[in-house]
Every structure is written in structure tokens, then in C-alpha cells.
Amino acid sequence: MPIIELNHLTKSYGGARGIHDLTFQVEEGEIFGFIGPNGAGKSTTIRTMLGLIYPTSGSAKIFGKDCVQHGPEIKRHIGYLPSEVFYYDNMRVKDLLQYSASFYKKDCRKRMIELAEVLELDMSKRIDDLSLGNKKKVGIVQGLLHEPKLIILDEPTSGLDPLMQQRFFSLLEEENRKGAAILFSSHILSEVQRLCDRVAIIKEGRLIALEKMSDLKDRTYKKFKLQAKNELPEGMFAIEGVTEWNSKNGEASFLYQGDINIVMRRIAELDLLNLWVEEPDLEEIFMHYYAKEA
Amino acid sequence: MNLYRREMRAHLKSLLIWIAGIIAMLAAGMGKFTGMEESGAAMNELMADMPKALQAIMGIGELDIGTPIGYYGVLFLYLLLMAAIHASMLGAAIISKEERDKTAEFLLVKPLSRGRLLLCKLLAALTQVLIFNLVMLTGSILVIGSYTEGESSAGAILSLMAGMLLVQLIFLTVGMAIAGAGRHPKRAVAYSAAVMLLTFLLSMAIKISGHIDYMGVFTPFYYVDAAAVIDQGIGAGYALLSLGITAVALVVLFAGYNRRDMR
Structure with a gap:
């Protein structure tokens, strides 16, 4: 019951x-x-x-x-x-x-x-x-x-x-x-x-x-934001699972869903000033995740 | 019964203040009689010469203010008003405070039906109204007893207090119904007091005008007119009408509260 x-x-x-x-x-x-x-x-x-x-x-x-x-x-x-x-x-x-x-x-x-x-x-x-x-x-x-x-x-x-x-x-x-x-x-x-x-x-x-x-959890994605010393190479993050790509003056932000190791390896190639990895908040889940399905 | 005890404790302070008020009002009010007694006949004549409207406002009609009980009858209007204010505010507050203070979420989540909740609150409110009335009764008998030698006015006072109790019951249950069934629990105390004051003003208007007596059924203050009650006791019709209004208010309260969304 x-x-x-x-x-x-x-x-x-x-x-x-x-x-x-x-x-x-x-x-x-x-x-x-x-x-x-x-x-x-x-x-x-x-x-x-x-x-x-x-x-x-x-x-x-x-x-x-x-x-x-x-x-x-x-x-x-x-x-x-x-x-x-x-x-x-x-x-x-x-x-x-x-x-x-x-x-x-x-x-x-x-x-x-x-x-x-x-x-x-x-x-x-x-x-x-x-x-x-x-x-x-x-x-x-x-x-x-x-x-x-x-x-x-x-x-x-x-x-x-x-x-x-x-x-x-x-x-x-x-x-x-x-x-x-x-x-x-x-x-x-x-x-x-x-x-x-x-x-x-x-x-x-x-x-x-x-x-x-x-x-x-399996389907959850992470929010990345990074600041590199130099301009980011074109197509650097053109990998599967990256969405909402935004890049300007060596700063980039994107959402990632998939194996975390793949994206980390890419990031490791860069000379970074700063890096943020965040859990998306609920509103974002609704916007990017469920909005697609609806 | 835990809820009953809680309500009694929560309102204890306010009840004590009201009791102090009753005693002060009785003592101060009847204290003036000492001066009045000596010039009793002269005062009566003076009063009789006053305009009818003024007489009505002061509550002097057919009362002989040269006697303690007659003088008390004049004072009674104000005592009755006190009782009505107490009852209407208590009735509205005891129900609406749970929503006003947002404690309804605490209380209604307990294993307790809304009907039972109302019953406990009703019993607590009735107890307080009764205490109010008994203090008034005892105080009145004592204070009048100190002015009269020989003949007792206890019977008349008892009738007046029975009338007061009816008025208290009406305003208590109407106040509870306004708070319990109405849509604006936060404003319930104000609405309840407004209803009470309007009926009071209506009773004044009836006395002043002198020819809209039929409007009397709309105001409980008219049911227990001091001069009439001292003379003949409470009219059976008015007593029944009072109890009828009380019963209707209770039905509205229980039905309305059971059906309503809590805020």
C-alpha cells in the first residue's frame, strides 16, 4: 500500500x-x-x-x-x-x-x-x-x-x-x-x-x-566557466555533451553532460587563470533539460 | 482538553484586565450615587426636563435615579456595552488568531478535527464570558447592597445579569462566526466590533426617535432595556430570539469553518 x-x-x-x-x-x-x-x-x-x-x-x-x-x-x-x-x-x-x-x-x-x-x-x-x-x-x-x-x-x-x-x-x-x-x-x-x-x-x-x-544523477550536467591566459583555440570544446557555448576574450562558459574526464583533459591543456565548476540550479534544469523534452 | 487549557491560559491576562475594568467601573459609577442620593428628587426633576435625546444617550428613561437600583439601571447600559465589547472581541480573536499568527499550521496538523477544535475554543470562550458575568453579578450585588438598607435588589440584578449573558452569547458567537466562516480572518476582530457598535448605535437611534421601536429586534441592546428588565424581567420573546441568534451563529461557525481553506 x-x-x-x-x-x-x-x-x-x-x-x-x-x-x-x-x-x-x-x-x-x-x-x-x-x-x-x-x-x-x-x-x-x-x-x-x-x-x-x-x-x-x-x-x-x-x-x-x-x-x-x-x-x-x-x-x-x-x-x-x-x-x-x-x-x-x-x-x-x-x-x-x-x-x-x-x-x-x-x-x-x-x-x-x-x-x-x-x-x-x-x-x-x-x-x-x-x-x-x-x-x-x-x-x-x-x-x-x-x-x-x-x-x-x-x-x-x-x-x-x-x-x-x-x-x-x-x-x-x-x-x-x-x-x-x-x-x-x-x-x-x-x-x-x-x-x-x-x-x-x-x-x-x-x-x-x-x-x-x-x-x-546520470543525466545531470555541470556548469563550467573558465578564464584562460590566452585566446581560446577555435573548436577546443567541440565535443559531445557541450551546450550553451559562450566565449569572449579568453573567457568561456558552457554546460556539460557526459564523462567528466573527457572535458577535464581538454581543460588541462589550457593555461588557466581561473575555473568554476558548478551544479546547475533548478531553474536551469528546467530551462535546458526539461524544456527540450516538453 | 489540552486546547481548552491552552486557551484559558492565553486569555487569562486579558480577562484579569477586564475584571479590573468591571470593578473600577462599578466602584466609580456607583460612587457618584452618594452625591446623587441627597438631591434625589431634585435630580429626577432636572433629568426629566432634559431633551429626550439627551436622556436616551445617558440611558435615563423611566428609571428613578434617586434609588440605588434605578441609578444602577442607568449605569447598566455602560456595563452592558463593556460586556458586548469583551464578548465580540474575544469571540473573533479566539478563532482568528490562529490564522493571524500563522499558528493554524501547527494546530490543524495535530490529530484533531476542526469541529473539535471549535468546540474546545467555544468552551474556553464560554467559560470566560461566564466568569465575566459572575464577577459583574457579584460586584453589582455587593456595591448596591452597600447603598440599600433592608429591601434587596438582588432579584432585579439577577435579571439584568441574565440579560447581559444573553447579549454576551450573541456577540461571542457572532464574533466567532465572522472569524470562522468569513474570508478575512485578519480583519475579523474589526468586523465583529463594527457589528457590535452598529447595533449599539441602532439601539440609541431607536430610543432617541421614539417611533421606530419595531427596529428593536435588530439590536440585542434593545432586548435588555434596563428599565423594562428591572420592572418585569426579560421578555420571553427576546430571550428566545437571543438564543435563536446564538444558535444560528454557531451553525454558521461550524459549517463555515469546516468548509473553508485555512490561510
Whole structure:
């Protein structure tokens, strides 16, 4: 039985916003990436699954149960971390977490303290006084303390420093090993790459690709930019896999997809001033990669 | 019930401030009666000579301000206005604050249906309105008791407070309905207060004009006119009408909130 099952899920607000005809499934024990640029409809999809908003048509099922009809039952086993964390300001961290735990019919104290320790979260502070990153930590503990079977994360890493990000990812991997499925929404491909088994890519409310991470990686390309001491010889990079070639006054930039060694050998022949090799961002993937297929 | 406790705690400070307000209003208001008592008859004559509009605005109609209960009846209009402000703001805020502060995402993701959420909030709001009313009742009986010797006005005060409770219920549930079913939760408190003030102004207009009494059904302030209540108690029709409005507001609240997208 799939953990999440979206069936032609549509939510329209009358304008360009919203989501259209989304269909995909998240299987048991899977870490599923959900990526797309800002405003693509990731949060709308998640909010519909959580019953905060209602679908215009189509349906969303979690644990095989409809999200609209069986909301409270489903939510017992869901942990959710919103993209922006807002809590009752006049509460202490501890009070908020206990309040959050009080909705679940189980003792969450031990797990709560464990999580707070791993993330180095001071539970005696007031929520008002916390920095963005620390508020995010409260969100993480709050989302995981009841050991949910499905963890839904909406842009979870914003505000976390790299060290905490690592710890957070390890926490997620640990939960995943224990059997939790994870839906990980993000606009940063690289953070999804590390964790996820499969990804759905969404743009302007429509699903444009659904792939295994391994397949996507094979097809991923790199962005090269180099600065040579001398003029670049004509046809130097006329090899297979190079696109978007741009060259001016000894500077060149291009995209490359294929065996990295081939292009590196070519570059090694040059007398370089500088070299940049970058992961393309999502927008570029959409523009150069999926635009071709569409 | 954790949500109920949370709501009680969250509104505790504001409730205490309101209670301090009630006590101050009762003490200051009835304090003036000491001066009035000596010149009771003269004051009554003076008041009777005032233009009708002025009498209406001050809440003096058929009340004998020479007696403690009559004088209290004049004060009651302002006490009632306080209760209405408290109830309408509480009702709108207790629902809309989750969306205003963006905590709806926290609360509605918990295993808790929207109906249950509303029920907990409704119970918390009702408790506070009741506390407000009981403080008002106790305070009124004590303060009037200190001016009257012998004859007790407790019965009249009890009737007035029952009327106040009806008005509180109306504005509380209407406020909740505006916040719960409306499309602009952020503006709910303002809308709720506006509705309350409009009905208050309407009740003034009715008294001043003197010949649009039929408009009275549109304003809860008219249902519990102090002079009439002290004289005969609350009219059964008005009591039923109040409860009816409350019931309709609750239906709108639950149906609207269940169907609506959260912001």
C-alpha cells in the first residue's frame, strides 16, 4: 500500500497559482523528493494533503485513507515541519513541545529530550527570543517527537547552519531506517540529491518529471566557466555533451553532460587563470533539460 | 482538553484586565450615587426636563435615579456595552488568531478535527464570558447592597445579569462566526466590533426617535432595556430570539469553518 497517493489532485485559486492534475505515489519506507522553484505549488500540495485546504478536484490519500474524510486519524502518524515556523510567542520551548506532544496519545518525553540534545536546542528559552535557525529546530523536534510514520518537510533546511543540517539529515535517515516514509520538499536540488530515492519535479503547478534519483544523477550536467591566459583555440570544446557555448576574450562558459574526464583533459591543456565548476540550479534544469523534452 | 487549557491560559491576562475594568467601573459609577442620593428628587426633576435625546444617550428613561437600583439601571447600559465589547472581541480573536499568527499550521496538523477544535475554543470562550458575568453579578450585588438598607435588589440584578449573558452569547458567537466562516480572518476582530457598535448605535437611534421601536429586534441592546428588565424581567420573546441568534451563529461557525481553506 502506498503511503501517499495523489490522484489527479487539483487545487485552483482562479489564477495561475495552484496545482493541476497531480498524480504520484510515495511508497513505504521511501524518501521522496518534491522539488520545484518557489511558487510552483509544493506548499499547496502539502497543505492539501494535510487538510489545511481542500482540493478543487481529485483526491489525496495517506495510509490509504482520504485526507479530507479521515484527517484526524491520519494526522496521528504524520510529522510536519512547515517552511516558515510560527509558534505561540509567549510560550517557552518546553511548554510548546509538551503542548504539541499532548495531542498524541503516547509518551513523547524521552524522544523530545533526545531530539533537543542532538540539535542542541535550549528548551528553557522563550520562543520570542529564538533565532530563525533555533525556531526551525523547535519545528523539527515538534515534528518528530511522536515518531511519525510519515514525515512531511516543507523546505526544511532554511535557517539551519551546515552542521545542524547534517545532524538533521542523519536524524531523518535514522527515522527512515526505523520505517518512516519522508516527503522532502525543496527548491535546492543538491540537498534532495543526498537523501532521496525518487523525486517529483513540479513547475507551475504541474508535475513535469518523476524519476529515480540515480537516473537523474546520470543525466545531470555541470556548469563550467573558465578564464584562460590566452585566446581560446577555435573548436577546443567541440565535443559531445557541450551546450550553451559562450566565449569572449579568453573567457568561456558552457554546460556539460557526459564523462567528466573527457572535458577535464581538454581543460588541462589550457593555461588557466581561473575555473568554476558548478551544479546547475533548478531553474536551469528546467530551462535546458526539461524544456527540450516538453 | 489540552486546547481548552491552552486557551484559558492565553486569555487569562486579558480577562484579569477586564475584571479590573468591571470593578473600577462599578466602584466609580456607583460612587457618584452618594452625591446623587441627597438631591434625589431634585435630580429626577432636572433629568426629566432634559431633551429626550439627551436622556436616551445617558440611558435615563423611566428609571428613578434617586434609588440605588434605578441609578444602577442607568449605569447598566455602560456595563452592558463593556460586556458586548469583551464578548465580540474575544469571540473573533479566539478563532482568528490562529490564522493571524500563522499558528493554524501547527494546530490543524495535530490529530484533531476542526469541529473539535471549535468546540474546545467555544468552551474556553464560554467559560470566560461566564466568569465575566459572575464577577459583574457579584460586584453589582455587593456595591448596591452597600447603598440599600433592608429591601434587596438582588432579584432585579439577577435579571439584568441574565440579560447581559444573553447579549454576551450573541456577540461571542457572532464574533466567532465572522472569524470562522468569513474570508478575512485578519480583519475579523474589526468586523465583529463594527457589528457590535452598529447595533449599539441602532439601539440609541431607536430610543432617541421614539417611533421606530419595531427596529428593536435588530439590536440585542434593545432586548435588555434596563428599565423594562428591572420592572418585569426579560421578555420571553427576546430571550428566545437571543438564543435563536446564538444558535444560528454557531451553525454558521461550524459549517463555515469546516468548509473553508485555512490561510
